[in-house]
Amino acid sequence: MRRATLLLAPLLAACALLAACGQGEETHEFSDIRDRTKPRSTVPPNITAAQRYGYRDPRAMGPHGGDPHGGNPHGGDPHAGMAGMGHGGTMGAGAKPFTWKTPEGWEEVKGSSSRDGSWRVKGEPQTDISLSKLRGTGGGTLLNVNRWRKQMGAADLDQAALDALPKLKVLDRDAVYVNIPGRYGGGMGSKGASIEDARMLGVVLTLPTAAIFVKFTGPSKVVEANQAKFEQLVASIEMAAHGGAAPPAQPAPKRGGLPSFTWTIPESWEQRKGRMGRVVTVAPKGAKETDCYLYLLGGDGGGIDLNINRWRGQMGQKPLTPEEIAGLERVDALGTKAVLMKAGGAYGGQSGENIQGATLYGAVILKDSYLLTVKMRGPASELEGEWDNFVAFLRSVKEK
Amino acid sequence: MRTFWQKFIDFLGSFELAFALLVLLGLVTFVGTMDQQNLSLYDVQKKYFESWIVTSPVPMFGGRLLLSVFFVNMIVGGIVRIRKGKSTLGILISHVGIVALLFGSFIEDQFKTEGQLTLWAPERFSDINGNGVFDPGERFLDSNNNGRFDDGESGAQYRDPDTWEVAVTELMPTGAAREYVVPQEHFEKLEDGGSTRYQHGQLPFDVVLSGYARNARPRPVTAGEARDGIGLGGFVLASRPAVRAGERARNWPGLVVTLQPKDGSRAQATLLCKSASESQGIIPWPVRMGERRFQVDLRNRVWDLPFRVRLNRFVHEKHPGIQMAKEYSSYVTKFQGTRATDLHITMNEPLRHEGYTLYQSGWGPPPEIDPNPSRLYSTFSVVANPSDQVPLWSCLVIALGLLIHFMRKLVLHLKAESRRRTPKPQGEMA
Numbered sequence: 135m136r137r138a139t140l141l142l143a144p145l146l147a148a149c150a151l152l153a154a155c156g157q158g159e160e161t162h163e164f165s166d167i168r169d170r171t172k173p174r175s176t177v178p179p180n181i182t183a184a185q186r187y188g189y190r191d192p193r194a195m196g197p198h199g200g201d202p203h204g205g206n207p208h209g210g211d212p213h214a215g216m217a218g219m220g221h222g223g224t225m226g227a228g229a230k231p232f233t234w235k236t237p238e239g240w241e242e243v244k245g246s247s248s249r250d251g252s253w254r255v256k257g258e259p260q261t262d263i264s265l266s267k268l269r270g271t272g273g274g275t276l277l278n279v280n281r282w283r284k285q286m287g288a289a290d291l292d293q294a295a296l297d298a299l300p301k302l303k304v305l306d307r308d309a310v311y312v313n314i315p316g317r318y319g320g321g322m323g324s325k326g327a328s329i330e331d332a333r334m335l336g337v338v339l340t341l342p343t344a345a346i347f348v349k350f351t352g353p354s355k356v357v358e359a360n361q362a363k364f365e366q367l368v369a370s371i372e373m374a375a376h377g378g379a380a381p382p383a384q385p386a387p388k389r390g391g392l393p394s395f396t397w398t399i400p401e402s403w404e405q406r407k408g409r410m411g412r413v414v415t416v417a418p419k420g421a422k423e424t425d426c427y428l429y430l431l432g433g434d435g436g437g438i439d440l441n442i443n444r445w446r447g448q449m450g451q452k453p454l455t456p457e458e459i460a461g462l463e464r465v466d467a468l469g470t471k472a473v474l475m476k477a478g479g480a481y482g483g484q485s486g487e488n489i490q491g492a493t494l495y496g497a498v499i500l501k502d503s504y505l506l507t508v509k510m511r512g513p514a515s516e517l518e519g520e521w522d523n524f525v526a527f528l529r530s531v532k533e534k
Numbered sequence: 535m536r537t538f539w540q541k542f543i544d545f546l547g548s549f550e551l552a553f554a555l556l557v558l559l560g561l562v563t564f565v566g567t568m569d570q571q572n573l574s575l576y577d578v579q580k581k582y583f584e585s586w587i588v589t590s591p592v593p594m595f596g597g598r599l600l601l602s603v604f605f606v607n608m609i610v611g612g613i614v615r616i617r618k619g620k621s622t623l624g625i626l627i628s629h630v631g632i633v634a635l636l637f638g639s640f641i642e643d644q645f646k647t648e649g650q651l652t653l654w655a656p657e658r659f660s661d662i663n664g665n666g667v668f669d670p671g672e673r674f675l676d677s678n679n680n681g682r683f684d685d686g687e688s689g690a691q692y693r694d695p696d697t698w699e700v701a702v703t704e705l706m707p708t709g710a711a712r713e714y715v716v717p718q719e720h721f722e723k724l725e726d727g728g729s730t731r732y733q734h735g736q737l738p739f740d741v742v743l744s745g746y747a748r749n750a751r752p753r754p755v756t757a758g759e760a761r762d763g764i765g766l767g768g769f770v771l772a773s774r775p776a777v778r779a780g781e782r783a784r785n786w787p788g789l790v791v792t793l794q795p796k797d798g799s800r801a802q803a804t805l806l807c808k809s810a811s812e813s814q815g816i817i818p819w820p821v822r823m824g825e826r827r828f829q830v831d832l833r834n835r836v837w838d839l840p841f842r843v844r845l846n847r848f849v850h851e852k853h854p855g856i857q858m859a860k861e862y863s864s865y866v867t868k869f870q871g872t873r874a875t876d877l878h879i880t881m882n883e884p885l886r887h888e889g890y891t892l893y894q895s896g897w898g899p900p901p902e903i904d905p906n907p908s909r910l911y912s913t914f915s916v917v918a919n920p921s922d923q924v925p926l927w928s929c930l931v932i933a934l935g936l937l938i939h940f941m942r943k944l945v946l947h948l949k950a951e952s953r954r955r956t957p958k959p960q961g962e963m964a
Contacts, residue, residue, distance in 0.1 A: 159742070164702075164734040166715040168838070173703055173711035177829060179820045183767040186817040187752035188809035293784070298899045300909065437827075439707045453709060488682060 178431070232265060233407065235370035237363035253367070255360055260329055261352030263364065265371065267345065275310050275340045278347065282336050286316035302337050302368055304346060306409060309339035309368075313361075318351050333357040335364050372407060392430055392504050398530035400523040416527065417512075418520055423489060424512025426524065428531065431505045438473050438498045441507055445496045448511075449479040465497075467529050468506065472499045474525070481511055493517040495524045499531075506531070547611025555604045558595055562588065566597075576696045577776075584643065598643070605636040624939025631931030638924025646919040647837050649692035651892065653845035653866075654911045656686045666847065688844035688869070692916035694835040698787055700806070702741055703818075705827040714741075717835065721746050721789060738823045741830075742792040747773040750788035752807050766790065771805050786816065791830050793821060806832040839916070840888055841870040848912045850897055862894050864912045879914065891917045 177186075232250055236242055240263070245252025251265035279299075280290040291299075301308040318332035333354040339346040348371070350357060350364045357364075399405060399416050406425055408415040413428035442462070443453035454462075464471040474497050481492035494511040508528045510517065536544075545551060566582030569591075573581065582588055585596030612629035616622055659674035661667075668674060674683045700716040714734055721730060721743045729744035753772040755765035764770060771788045788807030795801065804819045818831035847865040852858060863880040868887065879885045885892040896913035 159729045159731055161731045161733065162720070164714040164716070164732050164737075166717065167734070168713040168715065170711045170713065172709055173705055173829065174833075174836070175818065175829075175831070176705070177818050177820050179822065179827065181817070181820060183769065183804055183819075186809065186819065187769055187805070187807070188814055189752070189754065189769075295900075298911075300899065437707065440709055443709055455708075 232267075233372050234265070234367060237360075237366050239360075240363065240367075255352065255356055258352060258356050261350070261356055261360075263348075263350045263367070265346075265348050267347070275338050275345075278338050278340075278345070279310060279312055279336070282312060282334060282349070283314055285319055286314040286332065286334050287319065288314050288316050302365065304337055304339045304348070304368055304371060307339055309337045309346070312336045312338075315354060329353055331355075335361060337368050372409065394534040395428065395430075395506075396532050396534050397428070397527065400526055403523060403527070413506075418516065418523070421512060421516040424510065424516040424520075426495075426508065426510035426527065429507045429509065431507070437505070438500055441498050441505070442473065442475050442496065445475065445494055445509065446477055449477040449481055449492065449494050451477050451479055465525060465529060467497070468499050468501060468531060468533065470499060470501060472497045472508075472528055476521075478514060489513055491515075495521065497524075497528045543610060546606055547615045548607075549611070551607050552604070552611065555600055555607060559597070559600050559604070562594055562597055562600065565591070565594070601636055601639065605633065605640070608633050608636065621942070624935045624937070624942060627935030627938060628932045629935070631928045631933075631935055634931060635925060635928035638921040638928060641921035641924070642919055646917065646921075647694070648915070648917045648919075649694035649835070649837060650895070650913055651689050651692040651839075651843065651916050652896075652911055652913045653689055653843065653864075654687040654909055655845050655848040657684050657909055659683065686845035686847070687911075688842050690839045690842040691836050692839065692914075694837075697835040698832060699835045700741075700743060700789070700791065701831045701833060702737070703829045703831065704737075705829065716741075716743065722748075724789070738797070738826065739793040739795045742794060743789055744792070745771060745788075745790040747771055747788050748776045749774040749785035750807050751786070751810060752788070752805055753810075766803055766805055769805060771807055787832065789832065791819065793823075793830075795823065804830075806830065837916075837918070839890060841868050843868055843885075843892070843914075845912055846876075848897060848910045850910070862897055862912075864894055864914070885914075889918055889920060891919075891922065893917070 234251060236253060239256055240253045241256050243252050243254050245264060249264050249266045253263040255261040255263075276291070276293060276296050279296060283290060296310065300311045302311040303309070312334070314334045314336070316332060316334075318329040318334065329352065331354045332351060335350040335357060337346075337348040348364075348368050350360070352360075395413060397414065402419055403416050403426075404419050406415045406417050408427065413430050415425050415427040417425045439454075439459050442459055446453055459473070463474045465474060466472070475495070477494045477496075479492065481489040481494060489512065491514050492511055493514040494509070495517065496510075497508040499506045499508075508524070508531070510520070510524050562582050565588075566578050569582070570578050581596075583597035586599040588594045588596050608629055613626065613633065616626060616629070618626065656668070657674045659668045659672050662672055663669065668683050698718045700721065702714040704712045704714075706712065714732070714737065716730075716732055724730060724744055724746040725748065729742050732741040732743070750771045750773050752769045755768055755770055759765055759770065760768070771790070776785050786808035788805060790803060791806055792801050792803040802821060806816060806819060808814070808816050816832050818829040821828045821830060844867045845864055846867055849861060849863040849865070851860040853860045861880060863878060866877050866879060866885070868875045868877055868885070877885055879892055879894050881894050884894070892914040893916075894912070895915040898911050898913070
């Protein structure tokens with residue numbers, strides 16, 4: 135054994151020396167290179183470091199930081215793969231920011247000032263349905279889901295369990311959907327007594343600039359019977375279009391760091407309620423399934439080719455080569471050339487829309503600091519004869 | 535006079551070394567097992583068994599070093615130098631089996647990949663005619679509220695939730711992407727300082743990684759730090775103690791990435807780390823270099839499968855009256871090229887194809903999270919291990935060797951007994 139010990143000692147010393155190495159800079163060649171047909175994820179090209187870290191821009195908050203869940207002046211839900219909503223001010227103070235369709239058998243009731251909507255099931259005074267939003271992330275999805283679980287006497291979830299929860303679409307985005315049985319002890323500002331055999335349905339959508347909550351509590355049997363109606367209500371929630379009747383030219387809401395726009399709506403068109411993230415939505419009068427909207431992206435917004443081919447993909451068309459895109463029609467707009475495209479086919483949009491026999495008109499305007507897209511899609515029958523109006527609308531867009 | 539090398543070879547093949555190695559292996563196994571009170575299973579494996587040396591809680595040899603030396607000891611002493619003959623045939627065969635087992639574990643250590651693939655089942659529907667297919671007129675639970683019946687999800691990648699990689703992705707104008715990937719084992723050693731530079735002829739910059747922390751979050755710099763020029767863009771990486779939850783660590787690593795353009799222009803740097811927002815993970819860093827667009831990401835390690843798997847149906851059955859699982863089963867379709875094959879994966883019947891094994895390992899959402907889910911998901915453990923059959927064959931060889939050896943011993947013993955019991959011829963009385 136002594137011999138073994140003597141010979142193992144230098145081996146141990148050599149290992150210790152090897153372990154001590156590793157300081158300083160080593161240089162390697164990349165050896166693991168993978169080609170993919172599309173990236174695994176994309177983020178807005180103009181997202182700042184502070185936004186990636188979940189903070190306000192440090193230039194706005196000073197060196198001591200601030201609210202880690204604060205707003206995001208330049209917007210962008212990085213997990214949505216596009217610039218998305220945000221651009222503070224879209225959800226302005228004063229008027230309610232949402233519209234909805236109250237399900238049959240429910241009634242709207244006056245809720246607290248912190249709510250944007252409040253309902254109950256007719257004849258069921260113990261039920262309470264609320265819609266509210268908070269600026270910033272409201273503490274994050276996990277914190278809010280666990281707050282709700284606490285109200286129901288349920289144990290907290292960890293991040294992995296949260297990730298496994300089902301999703302429900304709110305404003306075209308995936309929101310966490312909870313269904314919690316238990317004893318309801320009352321939420322913030324709750325006036326009602328506790329409910330023994332209760333159930334809570336809840337939806338949390340956390341965005342960089344806002345958190346949106348829809349919550350339904352009540353006796354278990356009543357909630358279960360109204361679950362489909364709750365999901366109908368959630369699906370019907372849309373951003374309200376403020377501004378009333380459209381004058382010939384309207385200013386767009388100011389978007390942080392990006393320009394505002396004016397435009398002229400063609401006589402045979404009208405302004406429609408928009409969705410989150412859009413600058414404006416318009417459509418030919420009487421067209422039920424068609425809309426046309428401006429969408430503003432910071433930076434190069436993915437570039438002209440990517441947007442043209444994304445739209446072609448939505449129509450089930452093959453992507454164009456850069457040479458083919460270079461040959462597309464162009465018109466003057468915003469002091470540069472807008473690239474135009476038309477495509478026909480079956481439209482399948484990001485939010486699950488599906489239009490058979492559709493037509494899509496698109497225009498992409500790339501400027502130094504932003505990319506503006508104009509997209510119009512709907513059934514071919516509704517878009518017939520609208521090309522000139524589309525181009526006129528596009529050319530009327532001006533920076534404010 | 536025996537030379538040093540002769541003595542060294544003697545030592546390498548000696549019984550004493552084999553005995554010392556087995557004692558040390560026992561010790562490292564004991565300490566590693568005890569340390570599972572503090573570390574996750576993954577961390578224990580890395581620290582005690584996939585290491586050359588262990589520095590704490592007491593300095594000792596790591597499992598990798600002990601098994602490597604044991605491998606040499608077996609070859610030198612147990613195969614090359616062993617006395618060869620009928621009496622040692624069984625032992626020799628057993629040693630070959632042990633060497634094969636050790637070699638198989640080396641192959642596994644170097645080439646095995648392991649991860650998870652989670653797929654959502656189709657939306658539930660009222661299967662009126664019981665044909666297992668969603669037919670026009672049947673009703674379904676529109677779980678994502680998109681107005682159409684969604685088939686089961688398909689996937690061709692698996693993700694290791696325990697390990698990470700840095701990926702520099704070039705976003706091509708065509709919409710395609712090229713990823714330049716650095717695996718965790720290259721940058722985790724930067725925890726103690728230093729930096730590592732990565733280069734490629736097609737990249738317009740070098741990538742320098744530094745400041746790795748196993749668990750970290752960003753925090754704004756203090757006024758003092760700002761005065762001293764500390765931080766990147768007003769933030770620093772704040773290390774947190776590594777945490778463990780169950781068998782898997784729930785840590786979010788962070789590091790500093792610097793891109794140094796080859797044309798000598800100013801370098802750009804950022805922190806890659808988890809967002810301070812609870813609902814966000816690590817958000818990639820978008821970078822533009824001239825006309826080219828890149829994203830740099832720190833993400834869970836991802837591997838591609840050479841085929842695509844779609845989940846058609848997930849079956850979860852319990853024994854009557856109790857919560858014990860009777861069956862977890864996934865009915866899947868494997869797509870490869872133009873071929874589609876329907877397969878059934880259940881608890882003891884994995885899918886084996888082209889060196890990949892997909893085991894049924896989980897499902898959800900669990901009832902405590904969603905008591906009435908509109909849709910289920912199935913999780914497969916995916917293992918690519920070129921030596922996965924080596925332990926079986928090695929053990930058979932070892933068993934064969936031992937059988938031969940002990941049978942021979944038994945025969946010799948019986949013969950000796952027989953000789954002993956045979957009465958010796960009596961000598962004539964004088």
